[in-house]
Amino acid sequence: MQTKITKTQIDRMTAGQILADKEVKGFVARKLDSGAVTYGYRYRDKTTGKQRWLGLGLHGSITADKARDLAKKAAGEVANKQDPVGELQEARAEAKRERLAEINTVNAVLDAFEKDHVEGLRSGDQVKQAFTNHVRPRIGDKSIYDLKRSDITTMLNEVKEGTGPVMADRVLAHVRKAFNWQMTQDDEFKSPIVRGMAKTKPKERARKRILADDEIRDIWKALDQWKDGPACYPRFVKSLLLAMTRRNESARLHTEELEGDLWTIPASRYKNKRDHVIPITSALRELLGDKPDGCKQNSWFVFSTTKKDGKPDGAKPFSGFSKAKKDLNKLIAKIRKAEGRPPMKQWQLHDLRRTGRSLMSRAKVDADHAERCMGHVIGGVRETYDRYEYLEEKRKAFDALAAMVEMILNPPADNVVQFSGERK
Structure with a gap:
């Protein structure tokens, strides 16, 4: 029905009825089943050809005359090839994006x-x-x-x-x-x-880096000169070679995992999901350190930097790998520069584990025993896993590794024989 939309006409409307204003084309009022009357402006977008509905407000919160004024404004925008509904939707979308961006x-x-x-x-x-x-x-x-x-x-x-x-x-x-x-x-x-x-x-991600003897000596020398960084860091790094462990396996070493001369890394934090037992050699025992002064418990993390009342308490495992590694690299670079040698090739802590395996081969350790020392499962082993299997062989293998590292760090004065892998 087309007529001038007024309050009188609105009051006479029945549910579902729509009034079209005869003064402003597209301005309409419609009565919902709930009894509420809503004002709107209908038009066709000149760009897309789609019909649009622009809500102008509810009768009662806005008068018919005010709604007509809003409809006139919208009609002018449409005449200028604008899309009031599209602009409103974009504004709402932008506001939503801004809210999401904040969150x-x-x-x-x-x-x-x-x-x-x-x-x-x-x-x-x-x-x-x-x-x-x-x-x-x-x-x-x-x-x-x-x-x-x-x-x-x-x-x-x-x-x-x-x-x-x-x-x-x-x-x-x-x-x-x-x-x-x-x-x-x-x-x-x-x-x-x-x-x-x-x-x-x-292919580059599959690393095969094995440290040469002079590189091992440089790392040890830098660790022995370590002063300003975490006090536990030199012991931690050395353990990666002498125990052939992965970074977090050593970093999270807790005294509850130590029993007598055995270190058992629980399956819950070992890669192959099996307990891994490492015999504690004399060289490795030197790296375990004493009970922290501030620790009041009977157990603690061996490699830790946390303190309580200014004293080390071993409450949390060491985790500052990135910064400490950078500082270690700087010390190594300083040592090599002072001796007129080129910078050390880029290396990672995990290379120590791989290097340990290579040193065991140099020490004539049986290949299967060396693999067991690394926690690798040997093919053909019976399905039932015995974590103490080959324990004595592993102990000898780790002793051989420690002896090889000691020989590299302190080579004989008349070092006539060059070990394979050492740079000349």
């Missing part, structure tokens, strides 16, 4: 991802450490909706420059998982990570 920073997403997906994983601490050391300081405060590919590339380049391309790719993998996780529950977010961002090739 969904990279830090917030990483927090949620860690809680939902990372906690409880064997590698969980490594993932969190990568976020803390490399991601949060660089892009943590940014909104995930404002992230660009260049932000990711810049971050990875900085990680590569600081700690190497392998770490950069690990960071990339962790961030990719976090962003993919976010996309499963966020319609607005699209990850900026694309193919081709990796800093190494698959």
Whole structure:
């Protein structure tokens, strides 16, 4: 029905009725089944050809005359090829994006991802450490909706420059998982990570680095000169070679895992999900240290930097790997420069484990026993696993490794024979 929309006409309307104003084309009033009357402006978008409905308000909160004025304004905008509804939708979408941007920073997403997906994983601490050391300081405060590919590339380049391309790719993998996780529950977010961002090739990621004898001596010399960093760090690094452990296996060593002359790494934190028993040689025992002065318990983390009342208490395991490694590299570089030697080739803590295995071969340790010392499962072994199996053979193998390291660190004065692998 077309008429001038007034209060009188509104009061006469029945449920479902629509009034079209004869003064302003497109201005209408309609009465809902609930009894409420709503004002609106109908028009066709000249760009898309779609019919639009622009709500102007409810009768009672707005008068018919006021609604007509709003309809006239909208009609003028449409005449100028504007789209009032489209603009309103865009404004609302922008407001929503701004609200989401305030909530969904990279830090917030990483927090949620860690809680939902990372906690409880064997590698969980490594993932969190990568976020803390490399991601949060660089892009943590940014909104995930404002992230660009260049932000990711810049971050990875900085990680590569600081700690190497392998770490950069690990960071990339962790961030990719976090962003993919976010996309499963966020319609607005699209990850900026694309193919081709990796800093190494698959063959390069399969490391085969074995430290030469002079490099082992440089590392030990730098550790012996260690002063300003975590006091436990030299003992920790040396344990990686003498026990052939992975980084976190040594870092989380707790005295509850020590019994007599055996160190049992529980299956819950060992890669092959089996208890791994390491005989404690005299060389390894020297690295375990004494009970911390501030520890009031009967057990503690062997490699720890935490303190209570100014005294070490062994309450938490050591975790400052990145900074300590950088400081160690600086000491090594200083030593080599003073002796007129070129810088040491890029290396990782895990190379010590691989080097230990190589040194066992040089010491003529049986290959199977050497693999058992590394915690590798030998093919053909019976299904029932005995963690104390070949214990005496492993003890001799670790003793042979310690003796080989000692010979490398203190070679005979008349060192006529060059061990294979030592740089001339």
